[in-house]
Amino acid sequence: MASAAGVSISTASKALNDTGRMGAETRERVKRIAGEIGYRPNALARGLLSKRSFTIGLLTNDTYGRFTLPVMAGISDALVDHGVSVFLCAIEDDPALAQTHVDAMLDKQVDGIIATGKRLDRRLPVDLSNLHVPVVYAFTEGTQNSVTFRSDDEQGARLAVEWLAKIGRRRIAHITGPEDFFSVRERAGAYHQVAGHREPVLYGVWSESWGHDAVEQLWRRPGEKPDALFCGNDQIARGAVDALRERGIKVPQDVSVIGFDNWEIVAAQTRPPLTTVDMELKELGRQAGLTVLALAEGRAVEPGVRKLPCRLVVRQSCGG
Amino acid sequence: MASAAGVSISTASKALNDTGRMGAETRERVKRIAGEIGYRPNALARGLLSKRSFTIGLLTNDTYGRFTLPVMAGISDALVDHGVSVFLCAIEDDPALAQTHVDAMLDKQVDGIIATGKRLDRRLPVDLSNLHVPVVYAFTEGTQNSVTFRSDDEQGARLAVEWLAKIGRRRIAHITGPEDFFSVRERAGAYHQVAGHREPVLYGVWSESWGHDAVEQLWRRPGEKPDALFCGNDQIARGAVDALRERGIKVPQDVSVIGFDNWEIVAAQTRPPLTTVDMELKELGRQAGLTVLALAEGRAVEPGVRKLPCRLVVRQSCGG
DNA sequence: TGAAGTTGGTAAAAGCTTTTCTCAGTCCAA
DNA sequence: TTGGACTGAGAAAAGCTTTTACCAACTTCA
Numbered sequence: 056m057a058s059a060a061g062v063s064i065s066t067a068s069k070a071l072n073d074t075g076r077m078g079a080e081t082r083e084r085v086k087r088i089a090g091e092i093g094y095r096p097n098a099l100a101r102g103l104l105s106k107r108s109f110t111i112g113l114l115t116n117d118t119y120g121r122f123t124l125p126v127m128a129g130i131s132d133a134l135v136d137h138g139v140s141v142f143l144c145a146i147e148d149d150p151a152l153a154q155t156h157v158d159a160m161l162d163k164q165v166d167g168i169i170a171t172g173k174r175l176d177r178r179l180p181v182d183l184s185n186l187h188v189p190v191v192y193a194f195t196e197g198t199q200n201s202v203t204f205r206s207d208d209e210q211g212a213r214l215a216v217e218w219l220a221k222i223g224r225r226r227i228a229h230i231t232g233p234e235d236f237f238s239v240r241e242r243a244g245a246y247h248q249v250a251g252h253r254e255p256v257l258y259g260v261w262s263e264s265w266g267h268d269a270v271e272q273l274w275r276r277p278g279e280k281p282d283a284l285f286c287g288n289d290q291i292a293r294g295a296v297d298a299l300r301e302r303g304i305k306v307p308q309d310v311s312v313i314g315f316d317n318w319e320i321v322a323a324q325t326r327p328p329l330t331t332v333d334m335e336l337k338e339l340g341r342q343a344g345l346t347v348l349a350l351a352e353g354r355a356v357e358p359g360v361r362k363l364p365c366r367l368v369v370r371q372s373c374g375g
Numbered sequence: 376m377a378s379a380a381g382v383s384i385s386t387a388s389k390a391l392n393d394t395g396r397m398g399a400e401t402r403e404r405v406k407r408i409a410g411e412i413g414y415r416p417n418a419l420a421r422g423l424l425s426k427r428s429f430t431i432g433l434l435t436n437d438t439y440g441r442f443t444l445p446v447m448a449g450i451s452d453a454l455v456d457h458g459v460s461v462f463l464c465a466i467e468d469d470p471a472l473a474q475t476h477v478d479a480m481l482d483k484q485v486d487g488i489i490a491t492g493k494r495l496d497r498r499l500p501v502d503l504s505n506l507h508v509p510v511v512y513a514f515t516e517g518t519q520n521s522v523t524f525r526s527d528d529e530q531g532a533r534l535a536v537e538w539l540a541k542i543g544r545r546r547i548a549h550i551t552g553p554e555d556f557f558s559v560r561e562r563a564g565a566y567h568q569v570a571g572h573r574e575p576v577l578y579g580v581w582s583e584s585w586g587h588d589a590v591e592q593l594w595r596r597p598g599e600k601p602d603a604l605f606c607g608n609d610q611i612a613r614g615a616v617d618a619l620r621e622r623g624i625k626v627p628q629d630v631s632v633i634g635f636d637n638w639e640i641v642a643a644q645t646r647p648p649l650t651t652v653d654m655e656l657k658e659l660g661r662q663a664g665l666t667v668l669a670l671a672e673g674r675a676v677e678p679g680v681r682k683l684p685c686r687l688v689v690r691q692s693c694g695g
Numbered sequence: 696t697g698a699a700g701t702t703g704g705t706a707a708a709a710g711c712t713t714t715t716c717t718c719a720g721t722c723c724a725a
Numbered sequence: 726t727t728g729g730a731c732t733g734a735g736a737a738a739a740g741c742t743t744t745t746a747c748c749a750a751c752t753t754c755a
Contacts, residue, residue, distance in 0.1 A: 062734075062735085063734070063735050063736080064711090064712080064713095064736095065712095065713080065715095065734080065735060065737090066733085066734055068712060069713085069714090069734090072712095072713080074713085074714085075715095075733095075734090076731095076733060076734080077732090077733055077734065078732085078733060078734090081733080095478070095481065095482050096482070096712065096713095097482070097484060097710090097711050097712070098482040098483045098484065099422045099423045099428060099483070099484050099710090099711080099712095100423055100710075100711035100712045100713090100740090101711080101712055101713075102712095102740095103417070103419045103420055103423060103710095103711080103712080103740050103741065103742095104711090104712055104740050105712085105740090106740085108419060109479075109483075110462075110483065112460075118444075119639075119640075120440045124440045124444070127465070128465060131463075131464070131465060135472070135475060135476065138479060138482075140432075140464070140476075140479050140480065140483060141462065141463060141464075142430075142460045142461065142462060142463075143447065143451075143461060143462075143463040144460070144461075145447070145448060145451060152455070156455065156460075159429075159455070159458060159460050160460065161415065162415050162416065162417070162418040162458075163418045163419070163428075163429075163430065163460060164417060164419050262644065263644045264644070290640075290644065297617075319439075320439075320610075320640065321640070324582065324583045324584070324610065326584070326587075382704075382705090383705050383706080384705090384706095384742080384743095385704085385705065385706075385707090385742095385743080385744080385745095386704060386705070388742065388743055388744085389704090389744090394743085394744085395703095395704090395744085396702065396703065396704080397702085397703055397704065398702085398703060398704085401703075401704080416741080416742065416743095417740090417741050419740090419741080419742095420710090420740075420741035420743090421741080421742055421743075422710095422742095423709095423710050423711065423712095423740095423742080424709070424710050424741090424742060424744085425710090425742090425743075426710085
């Protein structure tokens with residue numbers, strides 16, 4: 056212990072924390088010696104006393120990491136400066152596993168929990184509503200009176216469709232995922248609002264092959280073809296772009312395509328690279344982190360759902 | 376505290392831990408009451424005493440998560456039964472950030488650290504060699520006398536090329552990543568060993584477009600064309616498959632293609648889905664987790680590099 | 696019946712910090 | 726010279742659990 060190299064335990068503590076009364080010279084000396092011997096206070100002991108472990112838990116059922124990783128990066132980014140570390144717990148829709156992890160986090164006296172997932176309209180398979188630590192929901196459905204962060208899919212979709220309209224596209228089709236997804240309905244709603252009801256919405260699944268098939272369907276139909284495709288995610292968009300190329304239709308000259316998610320691995324590798332909507336998940340994570348920290352410190356936070364704006368990432372699949 | 380609902384503090388502790396001497400009936404009663412009031416011991420206090428926090432740190436510079444996520448899943452999977460939680464720290468090749476995270480982990484008295492990355496032949500930008508907690512390296516280069524887990528890329532490559540040979544392919548080309556990657560050289564070495572030196576190795580970058588370009592190069596050359604491609608990763612393979620399709624060459628009828636990584640999002644969505652080599656990163660993580668736990672418990676572990684076998688995942692891009 | 700052993704439980708210490716309380720000494724003013 | 730205020734530092738408690746030492750009561754055996 057640092058006190059061995061100087062004064063008493065309590066004086067050392069006060070010196071290092073800049074608290075209590077003592078001679079400036081003593082304080083300096085203690086600090087210097089502590090630095091020299093590389094003394095670092097034991098966070099366990101500190102936590103035992105202060106009731107703050109400077110630790111939070113991140114619970115997710117998104118094993119693939121598509122959504123969790125950016126969120127995690129944002130949380131970590133926001134909290135590392137506050138000395139807070141993050142337990143990452145992946146629970147694959149397994150209630151027992153989820154409970155095990157929650158219990159472990161609680162035992163370890165986490166200051167708070169952030170729940171995240173892969174879908175806005177689904178709950179994690181564990182009840183977090185009556186814990187004695189604050190809980191914040193990010194990109195997953197929260198409980199009554201909780202704080203929830205989510206992307207503003209309506210605004211994101213509007214961004215995309217308005218962009219297509221702005222560059223002169225008039226027959227914009229929407230190829231998207233399963234209709235029972237809340238975000239699908241929200242994006243489709245915004246699409247209708249901006250583009251009207253002239254072109255159909257094609258509901259399907261979140262895969263490239265569905266994007267491919269949907270283009271086949273659209274182009275097999277008689278009558279005028281779309282001059283733009285707004286796709287529900289980047290994978291669908293990629294499948295669509297591939298199908299268009301196979302039909303000899305040029306992207307973006309003949310048809311503009313916009314995706315959703317800005318999943319680099321898909322969007323940037325498509326030929327041409329996809330213009331797409333970014334949900335700003337890292338920012339979402341950052342805000343969730345700051346919020347759970349505020350709650351942990353006893354600051355009041357207004358409950359409710361906070362929608363964070365999306366951003367349009369312009370690459371080459373639109374022209375304009 | 377549970378003692379309020381029963382006996383003395385020490386009796387309660389002994390009852391719950393099945394230690395010490397006491398009446399069976401007393402023990403049962405304490406356990407029952409503890410269960411009823413939902414008592415859970417404070418891991419901080421326990422850790423303070425036992426010098427074990429039941430917490431480990433996972434350090435990674437793979438922000439994208441391609442490699443880290445499976446490794447993390449394996450670690451968590453192996454350790455959750457032992458009550459161990461994992462701090463995930465993403466350090467993006469930033470030495471200062473890395474040090475900050477390591478210090479935070481050490482302050483929190485982690486029982487051990489697992490270092491992982493995105494490349495077998497690169498070190499993390501922080502020195503972990505003289506910590507007073509055990510360190511295990513997984514899928515990143517370790518220090519002298521450390522325990523390191525890595526995939527056996529040579530064996531994986533052999534698996535792929537032998538499979539191609541077995542289904543009757545004779546002119547197998549190898550399109551791969553940058554030659555300065557250790558794993559690239561190892562895979563190429565195994566390729567030469569099995570397939571001989573009849574076809575060239577094309578070194579490039581880890582992208583779809585390189586796979587695409589490489590096929591262009593190969594087919595523009597005069598003479599006989601390859602009847603199989605062994606690609607350095609799934610993205611290259613996907614680019615190659617796309618290029619072949621555009622040339623009207625059928626996969627797998629005319630040319631067989633094998634990738635490397637088994638990155639579902641790429642491999643499964645390619646048309647046709649890719650046969651590929653899986654590095655079994657989850658298993659790698661599991662073993663790393665168990666090893667760091669063993670070390671933390673003071674059990675001796677032989678230092679050295681442990682190569683874990685890869686597995687061939689057969690989909691439709693090979694035929695045979 | 697008395698010594699030795701067994702049984703069931705409690706008290707106390709240890710682990711490391713932080714915080715509050717206390718104390719000895721110093722300085723100044725009356 | 727004495728009383729009060731102030732200063733610098735240490736003692737002790739608290740936070741929660743586990744472990745060791747200990748004690749009182751009971752049993753067993755000679």
